[in-house]
Amino acid sequence: MAGTNALSSPVMSDALVILGAAGIVIPVFNRYRITPVIGFILVGLLVGPFGLGRLVFDHPWLSWVTITDPDGLEIFAEFGIILLLFSIGLELSFARLWAMRRFVFGLGSLELLLICGSLTFVFATLGQSLTGAMALGLALALSSTALVLKITNTGTPVGRAALSMLLFEDIALVPIVFLLGALAPHAQGAGMDGLIHTLVWGTGVVVLLLVAGRFLLPPLFAQAARTKSPELFLSASLLVVILASLATAATGLSPIVGALVAGLLIAETEYHTEVEEMTEPFKGLALGVFLITVGMRIDLWVVWENLGSILIATAGVIVLKAIVTSLLLRLMGARRGTAAETGILMSSPSETTLIVLSAAGAAQLIQPGTAMFWQIVTALGLTITPALAKIGKIMARRVEGVEAPHQPVEAPDTPPTLIVGFGRVGHLVADMLTRHGRPYLAVDSNTDIITEGRRRGYTVAFADAARGDAMLRLGVAGAAAVIVTMDEPVSAQRIVRKLRADFPHLPIIARARDTDHAGVLYRAGATHAVPETLESSLQLSEAALVEIGVAMGPVIASIHEMRDEFREQIMEQGGLSQKPALKSGQLREAEKA
Incomplete structure (x- = not known):
């Protein structure tokens, strides 16, 4: 009887829906080489309160295939964001950044600043407050690392340019999240003293994590690896992430700042490959929960009523980002075909855009309705990213007059x-x-x-x-x-x-x-x-x-x-x-x- 009650609880039914969605979405979308990001958003839209959830009162059996307690998923969604930022940190080793420093901090920084500035100007002109316009500009300026790097070959001129810009955007998440996390507790005018207090203590904790991690993490993971126990290794990895997240959260910053710092620290150890491999399934599932919660917030009726505005906004963001990125690459000496293809490829928003929009909404820099509108635009942009990649290739051939240069960079004479x-x-x-x-x-x-x-x-x-x-x-x-x-x-x-x-x-x-x-x-x-x-x-x-x-x-x-x-x-x-x-x-x- 107790088992029956447990199975009929909202938490259990929601867990079954999420696990079932992961079991269906990931293999089906991978088979057709489509990112599961799109699938999870669509699942959230379908099983959320604005989808089949509307019909639960008339058809109680639908409670088994819908999310009955959306608020209960928020903690899992936040954990998904934490693991996503942690995985980005794992990929951003200091050595890799130093090797590409000229392109990452030159091309990457200019691309982000120019697009953010352009979007901020547009939003401020349309009546958005300056802080809200900046938050939207920062969010929509980001491009999808997960999608773009799967589509392009980093050995081509297009791939190298995209990788440089994406790396800087991933790095920029640190100050972006830092800033929004510092503003969140004081967005309603609690005073500069509280903001300064948060910034000072937050900076101190981040520096402490960087210093302590250098000395503590190598022996910790060495001991875990010596036991040859995957469970212990995984536990050590999650412990580091959770402790770092709690440390930054205690100062008033967002916990995802700590997660990203933890990833950066582990990336400097010889165990980063193993950590990345072990946490990948958890990151995928937790990120899926976050994307499902994004889909649940999308009201199809609102989409239908604002379909024209949504399409115009999506097209506007894509066109503006494509033009700015293409012109920047041309000014830096790239071929016309390379500039055109890279600009179009990088023009859609990112899954991290959803994170920044959520953080901006939590800081009350933008209204909930505004956040929902741009989340819908972002979801649509993610969905059409593969199509944009194909359009970029076609455009590259047309502007060059011949086949755009897609030959990989010459490999070393002696590969390892x-x-x-x-x-x-x-x-x-x-x-x-x-x-x-x-x-x-x-x-x-x-x-x-x-x-x-x-x-x-x-x-x-x-x-x-x-x-x-x-x-x-x-x-x-x-x-x-x-x-x-x-x-x-x-x-x-x-x-x-x-x-x-x-x-x-x-x-x-x-x-x-x-x-x-x-x-x-x-x-x-x-x-x-x-x-x-x-x-x-x-x-x-x-x-x-x-x-x-x-x-x-x-x-x-x-x-x-x-x-x-x-x-x-x-x-x-x-x-x-x-x-x-x-x-x-x-x-x-x-x-x-």
């Missing part, structure tokens, strides 16, 4: 090789790659190995290569090859199979315990599998033959030929076919000829 596992074998492989001038990145999940390797000057990162998209985040898509040196057969097989499924043409060289294990790795997709027992036997034979007087050249040739024969036997026993290839000895003879 990823070494999975940094034990004895991994060290030797790294040494050989260094000796031959080849860049590499070693990956291991043992924090003691990471610490020792970095102390000795090796390039090594912390990540669990067997889980999720950790390798993708480390750049496996552009790697020269992956060398799997782990001595755990099951884990090695799992990693090889996943890499081969995701990257069919990637060279994968794997360490095997014996010939049977090598056969398993070949079936999993390894390009080469090197059995330790076989190699030790061949090296022993080589040493013995040379010692008893056989010439070095024929010995090495026969060793290579024997290795190739064993490789063929292993693949034949595994039922695998291989293309005809020259034996190692024959290859050398061909090279001599």
